[in-house]
Amino acid sequence: xxKARYLCCGTAAAVLATGVALAAPPKERQDELIYQLRQDCGxxxxxxxxxxxxxxxxxxxVAGKSDETLVEVILHGLxxxxxxxxxxxxxxxxxxxxxxxxxxxx
Amino acid sequence: xxxxxxxxAASLGILATVLVLGGCQTAPRGTGDLGxxxxxAAGRVQVVETTGRTALYTIPELxxxxxxxxxxSRDGRYAYVFGRDGGLSKLDLLGRKLVKRVVQAGNSxxxxxxxxxxxxxxxxxxxxxxxxFDAKSLDLVADxxxxxGDKGATSKVVGLVDAPGQRFVFTLYDAGEIWVADMxxxxxxxxxxxxxxGRLPYDGxxxxxGRYYLAGLFGEDGIALLDLWNLDAGVRRxxxxxxxxxxxxxxxxxxxxxxxxxxxxxxxxxAVGRYEVLVVERDGWRERGRIPVHGQxxxxxxxxxxxxxxxxxAHPRNDxxxxxxxxxxxxxxxxxxxxxxxxxxxxxxxxxVWISVRDEDRVxxxxxxxxxxxxxxxxxxPSGIFLTARANRIGL
Numbered sequence: 064x065x066k067a068r069y070l071c072c073g074t075a076a077a078v079l080a081t082g083v084a085l086a087a088p089p090k091e092r093q094d095e096l097i098y099q100l101r102q103d104c105g106x107x108x109x110x111x112x113x114x115x116x117x118x119x120x121x122x123x124x125v126a127g128k129s130d131e132t133l134v135e136v137i138l139h140g141l142x143x144x145x146x147x148x149x150x151x152x153x154x155x156x157x158x159x160x161x162x163x164x165x166x167x168x169x
Numbered sequence: 170x171x172x173x174x175x176x177x178a179a180s181l182g183i184l185a186t187v188l189v190l191g192g193c194q195t196a197p198r199g200t201g202d203l204g205x206x207x208x209x210a211a212g213r214v215q216v217v218e219t220t221g222r223t224a225l226y227t228i229p230e231l232x233x234x235x236x237x238x239x240x241x242s243r244d245g246r247y248a249y250v251f252g253r254d255g256g257l258s259k260l261d262l263l264g265r266k267l268v269k270r271v272v273q274a275g276n277s278x279x280x281x282x283x284x285x286x287x288x289x290x291x292x293x294x295x296x297x298x299x300x301x302f303d304a305k306s307l308d309l310v311a312d313x314x315x316x317x318g319d320k321g322a323t324s325k326v327v328g329l330v331d332a333p334g335q336r337f338v339f340t341l342y343d344a345g346e347i348w349v350a351d352m353x354x355x356x357x358x359x360x361x362x363x364x365x366x367g368r369l370p371y372d373g374x375x376x377x378x379g380r381y382y383l384a385g386l387f388g389e390d391g392i393a394l395l396d397l398w399n400l401d402a403g404v405r406r407x408x409x410x411x412x413x414x415x416x417x418x419x420x421x422x423x424x425x426x427x428x429x430x431x432x433x434x435x436x437x438x439x440a441v442g443r444y445e446v447l448v449v450e451r452d453g454w455r456e457r458g459r460i461p462v463h464g465q466x467x468x469x470x471x472x473x474x475x476x477x478x479x480x481x482x483a484h485p486r487n488d489x490x491x492x493x494x495x496x497x498x499x500x501x502x503x504x505x506x507x508x509x510x511x512x513x514x515x516x517x518x519x520x521x522v523w524i525s526v527r528d529e530d531r532v533x534x535x536x537x538x539x540x541x542x543x544x545x546x547x548x549x550x551p552s553g554i555f556l557t558a559r560a561n562r563i564g565l
Contacts, residue, residue, distance in 0.1 A: 101210075102509070102527070102550075103484045106422045109253055110209065110235030114276055115294065116325065116342065116371065116423060140419060145369070145387055147419030152485060 086156050096153070096161055097169065107145065112169065117146065122168045133162045200245035201517070203262050204556035206525065206532055207237045207250075208549040214239075214250060215548055216262055219516050219523070219556060222534050222544040226265050232256035232272070238279040238553050241560035242304060243286040248555070249304075251280045257291055259307055262557070269307050273300050281331040284563075288352055290329060290337045297323035299339055301355065310355045317344035317364075328373020328384055328426065330564045332397055340370045340384045347373070347384055347395055347404060363404045366393035371441075374426040375564035383407075385426050387441055390417075394454060407454040408447060417442025422483035424467050427565075435495065437478045439466035446480060448498060460498055463489050468512065471495075472537055473519035481510045481524075490524060492540060502540045506533050511551065517558035525551035 088096065101110050107117035118124060125133060137158040140148035149158070203225075206215045213229040231237075233254035240249050247268070248260040255274035260267055276295035282288070288310060290301045298314040315324040324341035332338050337350045337358075345366050351359040368388025375382050375397075384393040390412040393404050424439035435457060436449040446469055448457040464486030471478050478493040487509050492502040509527035516522070521543065524533045532551050534544040559565040 103421065105235055106484075109233075109276070111233055111254075113233075113254075115236065115253065115278065116327070143388075145371075145420060145423060147421050149421075 087160055088157050092157070093160070096157055097164065100161060100164070101169070112165070120165050122166055125162075125165050130159060130162050130166075133165070134158045137161065198263070200262055200557050202557075203245070204514070204523075204554060205239050205248050205250065205260070205262075206523075206546075206548050206551050207234050207239070207553045207555075209235045209237060209527075209552040210550040212252075213549070214248075214260070215546075216260075216265070217523075217532075217546065219521070222521075222546070224546050224548070228260055228265075228267055231258045231267070231270065235552070236278060239555035239559075240280060240282040240289065240565070241555075241557050242282070243560050245557040245560045247304075248557075249280065249282065249289050251277055251291055253277060255291075255293065255295075257289070257302065257307060271302070271307050273302070273309070278325075278327060279329060281329050281337055281564075283331055283337070283352060284333055284335050288355055290331075290350075292326045292329035292339060294325040297325050297341075297343070299326055299329060299337065299350065301337070301352065301358070311352075311358050313348075313350060313358055313360070315341050315344065315348070317341060317346060327371060330373065330375045330382070332375055332382070333379040333563065334397075336397075338373070338375065338382045338395070338397070340366075340373045342370060345370060345388075347382065347393065349395075349397070349400065361400055363395060366404045367391060367406065371423045372426040377563055379563040383426065383438075385424065385438070385441065387420075387423070390441070392438070408449065408456055411440065411447060411456060411459075412443055415443070418444065418465065420465055420483060421485065422465070422467060422487075424465070424469075424483075427468060427470065433475065433495075437469045437471065437493070439469050439480075441465075446478070446493065458498060460493055460500070462491055462500070463503065470513055470515070472515055472522070473517070477501075477537060479513050479522060481513060484509070487511075504535070504540070506542075507531065512553050514554035514556055517556065523554045523556075525554055527551060 107115050108120050109115045112120040138150040140146045202218050202220045204217050212231050212234050213227050215227050216225045232252045235253045237252050250258040255272050255277045257273050258270040274293040277293045280291040289304045301311040315326050324343035327340050327342050329339040335352045340347050347363040349361045367386040370384040371387045373384040382395045391406050391409040394407050395404050434451050438447045440447050445459040450457045464482030466480050469480050480491045490504045491500050494501040507526040507529035511527050512525045514523045522535050527550050532546045532548045536543050
């Protein structure tokens with residue numbers, strides 16, 4: 064459903080031109096993702112992403128990790144730690160977009 | 170009966186004093202029906218009263234209040250707010266103002282007030298440890314770095330509570346240890362450390378009689394139990410392997426252990442990675458049963474009389490609250506207050522419960538007998554709700 068809307072929103076060309084990793088979700092979904100990043104990811108990583116029981120996600124903290132690794136962790140979690148898999152509600156493209164936002168800083 | 174002249178004169182005297190000292194025309198009031206609601210994103214608190222169920226005023230500029238919690242001075246006048254950013258703020262609920270705020274660490278997660286009310290301790294992630302402050306001045310009294318192992322690593326600290334005997338008890342998340350700090354000499358805490366309590370203890374609680382301290386484990390199925398009346402017996406494991414053989418579900422928010430969801434001889438605890446509430450017999454610490462619930466439980470809290478237990482849940486199933494009837498151990502009501510129910514707090518004698526609904530920007534008040542909503546208040550991204558009745562309860 065989301066993906067269908069996504070492709071209808073005029074980003075299909077961008078996906079084709081630059082590859083999936085650089086596609087941005089529609090604005091409305093971006094707002095949801097940022098809200099979720101602050102509020103729900105924030106319950107472990109801190110609302111300002113400076114860390115909590117989970118590690119910080121501020122630019123300096125994630126700079127040394129590849130986008131691919133971070134996307135995998137978001138989607139599939141880290142077994143043996145409290146980090147759970149979010150693929151049930153966040154797509155790969157959305158995770159990649161979130162990783163870019165994290166690296167830039169909110 | 171007509172008031173005597175002396176009484177009238179005395180009343181006038183008091184009134185005059187109030188007018189002069191207070192500088193306003195509000196009558197003197199007690200604090201027993203007051204409380205603090207955290208507006209986590211705005212860095213502000215609302216001060217509320219539970220008699221008329223209204224918001225009285227706000228106190229802003231308290232920093233990052235995500236995951237903030239509050240303890241109260243024993244006279245119920247001052248609230249100590251622990252912010253995520255290491256901020257420790259002392260609020261005067263009667264003076265309606267911030268008295269003092271110190272930023273005492275980089276990253277914090279709650280605190281406790283000592284048995285005699287003279288010390289406030291803060292649980293820190295960065296730098297990992299506990300810092301203890303004078304409750305009046307907020308001056309630093311003692312620093313307890315949570316150093317463990319032989320490499321000098323420091324651990325994040327969780328589950329900090331006060332205990333009888335002027336002690337603080339807390340848990341080292343990374344180290345898997347429970348420490349008891351005796352504050353008889355406040356500047357030189359005497360520490361007793363219990364190691365190898367289990368993997369990734371995420372929170373702790375103390376029974377209302379101040380006898381038992383429990384740390385919930387994320388890294389394994391089980392709970393670490395310490396009898397504070399008999400420290401020499403050490404930490405023992407209860408409910409070992411309560412989920413054995415079952416694959417745990419992912420956890421999208423850590424459960425919280427707060428207070429003591431107990432009724433008679435039973436204790437109710439959130440399972441980790443299971444949509445269940447665990448029921449434990451306090452006599453012998455055996456599992457009595459499990460109650461299937463709507464999601465991963467976050468708070469499992471008993472009404473003060475112990476007749477009901479209320480449960481909220483982790484993302485993404487966090488729009489509901491379930492009410493368990495203790496005698497039958499059945500769910501008698503499922504409420505849907507709205508998206509992101511973060512906290513529940515009972516009025517001192519439990520006739521109502523206040524519920525924060527973050528994404529609806531609302532606090533809802535329910536009657537706990539009819540289970541109907543009786544009021545709601547607009548609050549910006551509410552999280553913790555803390556009523557002053559906590560001032561007189563061990564562990565809160």
